[in-house]
Amino acid sequence: MSFNNGNNPNDFINDIDRMKNEFRNSAKFLGPIIVIGLLVIGAFTSFYTVEPDEEAVVIRFGKYLTTNPPGLHFKVPMGVDQVIKVKTKRVLQAEFGFRTQDTRTRRTTYSSNSYKTESLMLTGDLNVADVEWAVQFQISDPFKYLFQTSSPEVNIRDVSESIMRRVVGDRSVTDILTTGKVEIETRALVLMQEVLNKYDMGVRIVTVKLQDVNPPEVVKPSFNEVNEAKQEQEKSINQAEGEYNKIIPEARGKAQKLISEAEGYASAEVNRSLGDAEKFEAIFKEYKRAPQITRKRIYLETMSTIFKRFENITVVDPEVKGLLPVFNKSLNGGSK
Template sequence: MAWNEPGGNKPRDPWGGGGGGGDQRPPDLDEALKNLKDRINNLFGGKSGGGGGGKKPSGGFPGGLLAVVLIILAVGYVLMGFYVVDQSQRAVVLRFGEFNRMVDPGLNWRAPIIEQSMKVDVGQNRSYELSEEMLTEDTNIVAVTLEVQYKVLDPQAYLLRVGAPEAILEHATSSALRHVVGSSTMDGVLKDRREDIRLEVRERLQDYLDRYNTGLVINQVVLDKTAAPEAVRDAFDDVAKAKEDEDRFKKEAEAYYNSVIPQARGQGARVEAEADAYKARVVAEAQGDAARFNDMVTEYRKAPEVTRQRLYLQTVSEVLSNSSKVLADIPNGDSLMYLPLDQMLKGRAGKSSGQSGDAGKAGGNLDPSSAGADDGGGSRQAPRSLYQSNRTEIR
């Protein structure tokens, strides 16, 4: 029979505490659970059943506390969903592992457990450097160092379309560079086509990344270094220096050509101009001499004797003006005479060119009496300064 059934002589403690120690049994499990429930109800403000008549206590978990707990859980769930996206970032939200939306910078919310957000820095400038030795079109080996600067353009493609975008970038860069270098000669890679190679590699690499749908965009491709292999670098450096010297000599020769040819052409033009001027002067002088001779013939026909005398005096004057000898009439008894010979000799050269013109002008106005006196027999006497017997020669 149970411990709490009527008819027993001694009361029994359900926890084994009271009565004698002879007939002790383990407590009833149902009663222990009921007592535990009463204690929990008392702890949360519930009421336990009163004693008497073996009635079971009544009570339960209050509904108001349950609502509070649910509200607290809901608020915590909502707060857990807030997250911040930086200005240089974009976020991709997945719902049950599938793409749902793209999130812009700022404060955003996602449903925890149901949704997941992944951030990508789209403002960061990233770089990748490649150094390889490769074969050129003319079967030479060159060492090329290339730097690729890129950014994330499409976060969705970058995160979800491919598994390793950077690895694809590395392989695509190597493939594009080998294709372009393999289509160029060694001289073109080392010196002549560096800029063209850089542009071709950038264009081909961007095409590869777009076809693989990596979400990456190439900002710049920098061809840092192109050189021959280490084992033969000295020989190639000598060849490169020789070619640079050749180019320098060619440029110097072209500069010399550009400076000498115009100068020679200018001198030729000047000589031609001087020749034309000389031709015009000679022709003009000849025409003037011819016109003067014609005029002289006319005058001679009018007065032959006077014209003959004038021509004689003019000729003698020209001959004496070009001579280094000085003829002077010295009066009788005056044997000392000072002449500035040095000044006279210097002045002869300047006056000789103008004497012929002056004599020509004065020839038409010659006074017949000035050339000499008529001796009555129709002939004239020469001036005394030319035929006087007592003349003295001074050297």
């Protein structure tokens, strides 16, 4: 297309007419091209894919329409339908007092920035503890998560921090730093879920994990000294209890042995005394029936017992002049 540079007005008018004709001819093809282009764009934007860990919330003209599961889905193009994908199968994490910087390497790295405004808390015994924790949660209802509150992530953080400060404020600093961590995690999870359920946010708390709990840096050396003293105290108590458990049972065993021996001796003496008494009663009965015979028998039995203690026996008879023969005890089995 070119214009006539001459000075003739008619030539200029002819150029204008020629341009109009060329534009009309081009417009005949431009309309179909635009329509085809719009159809192609509409075809490509009418379908969308929802990943396995997602759900898609569909909004039509600003109003909620439906929630679609994973897979291929259709929507009205040209901005009529708006699709918002939400990670409902993924466990999300909110961190307090620290921030994870990189988890792609073997060793997790954390941000060097300070978040003491989140982590410093007042305990029930009016001490200060530096509490770092993480809250893991899942989106159970994507529509409620997106539209029930204006800032769901901010709300989750606010609720988590408020509940943790309340739970920590009900316990002593010693409990928080030592044996009370599991109870704090469990209690905080229950209370957080109760508040989020009241807000109807479509969020489920998976776990609350205390990452690190320490006294403030200013008092940490003194606190460590106190802990070391308590550990020494526990060690001394355990050693004393060990010695007690070792010595006391041994002493009790010896005492029980002495008691058993004394009881055995007493029982033997009682039985012997009872036997002697029964023997005496039997002899006494015989004595009452035949006193002379019984007396002589007892005398002979007693003398026989006495004679057994001597090797040689000499019998002296006042009616016999001189000495009777000396009897050797070993002769004839020792009985004379």
